[in-house]
Amino acid sequence: MPIKSNMPSLVPARDRFKQEITLLSGGFANPKAFPEGKITVYPWDYEIDEFLIQRARKGRKETLLFDLVPKLCDLNGCTVPNFVMGDVNTILMVSRSIARDNQISYVSECPACGHKEKENLRVPDQLERLGEKKTDYAGSDSITLPVCKDVVAVRPLLVQDIEHIQDRDDVSKGQISDKVAGIIAGVVTINGTKADTMTELATWFKALHPKDAAYLEQQQDMLTPHLGTNIHHKCSKCEKMFDHPIALDADFFRSDSLPSS
Secondary structure (H helix, E strand, O other), X not given: OOXXXXXXXXXXXXXXXXXXXXXXXXXXXXXXXXXXXXEEEXXXXXXXXXXXXXXXXXXXXXXXXXXXXXXXXXXXXXXXXHOEHHHHHHHHHHHHHHOOOOEEEEEEEOOOOOOEEEEXXXXXXXXXXXXXXXXXXXXXXXXXXXXXXXXEEEOOOEHHHHHHHHOOOHHHHHHOOHHHHHHHOOEEEEOOEOOOOHHHHHHHHHHOOHHHHHHHHHHHHHHOOEEOOEEEEEOOOOOOEEEEEOOOOHHHHOHHHOOOO
């Protein structure tokens, strides 16, 4: 006897509850794969949990998030290395939240008076959209350093940039730290000129006034398309303003950490 279910359809949940969103990058890295910046995101399900359990036992933890991306969305022909790094967390957060109708629940705590309050927000609608690009984005932004006045064209990092930085040998890492490598990897041109090597860029960066170096790092972060994870709050008790961070840590990825409805 065929089973009877109250579900209107037995189409797999992965397809029934998938959602189309607009990437904050505008899909500039691969317009053909992401027309108008659109991408389809699938809900986080038991198969993803099983993958994480198996994946945790082998492979490099540094590449775990990159391995997750093609399982959580339709890359439509785009390769993971060519995916915009800032879009990775967007995919993770949206996929994880679909299971709770795009809601994330958490408890905020005012650092001034200690007052705690249960909060709810919609993902991605109620998260701050930082560094968002239009679909005609040329691929880089121009900034002027405040002290030396160098005009620097910077671009958002791709997954392959991070993989390259991680895969460098110990000698290279000793000469240029991962942090510095991450900053200069996004530098396209300086006053219209292009460096031939990472070493040349590192030499330029290390010669900058500390104010210029800090400004470059700050601007790159602000110009990188990503969802903000610091939620702005006003305490309902003492009325002080504070931020509550949404951490994409191990707890975020566990099924039992899903917020209750």
